[in-house]
Amino acid sequence: MSDRAAAALLAIRRTSNLPGLSAAAQRIIERVNAPDVSLAELTALIEPEPEIAMSALRMVNSAFYGQPGRVSSIQRAVTLLGVRGVRTVAIVSRLSKMLDVMATGSFSASLLWTHSENVAMTARALASRLRDVDGDDAFVAGLLHDIGYILELSVDRRRFVTLVTRTQRGEQDQARQEVELFGASHEEFGGGLCQHWGLPEQLTAAVANHHAPLQAPLIHRRLAAVVYVADRVAHAETPAFSLDVAAAPDPDVLQFLGVSPETLADVGAQVRATLKAREGSRQTGQTAR
Ligand SMILES: [Fe+2]
């Protein structure tokens, strides 16, 4: 482990106002990894947890799942989500809550959340075109990839505002600023947080290496590369989020994944179509209210 990654872990352990997963979410994550888990057991774990149950229904009824008709039963939602999808929901239900309370002056937590959702959706779309990257892992890693920002915000709100202001003014390199202000980057904080929560190693590795995927351990490199590419595609399609990178993906990473310019354009088109559908369903919802 590098000195900076160790510093990030130490900061995580010392941060008393650290956002945490609920006991129920932790139990679900634990059981999802067990070989003898069943959908019936997961349904029974979710049903008494309103936060997670709501999140499961919201997920299967979202444009990402493209389900015809509304799903209102938890049992049906769990069947549609599958075991890994349930793990996603357990994490997501908490993340959106954390982001709600973390808003600060010049930084919009909802923009970070929208960015994370877009990267998740893009990562899944890209993974579906590759044979060896699990779509649900790609989705969760996409949702979590920038979670390190939340940690920086929890460590020192004032310094975080300085980071946002300096980045928005285009002063210096953002990664350098983060190390100067917090002693580690948001990737290192994010990876440390995933480790602290006991999330599977591939998610931790993808989050920790989402800006330099070719440095990830070989067995997790493709997932990290999918998140890296998805981050950049999502930035190009939805440029509102002001922190982080906006450049086109590195050709070496695309070559490593075996993603052609046509496939990339195809993923971009799919993302645009999903965003349009989401926008449409939001507007219909507003009119209906
Ligand atoms: Fe990032």
Ligand SMILES: [Fe+2]
């Ligand atoms: Fe990002």
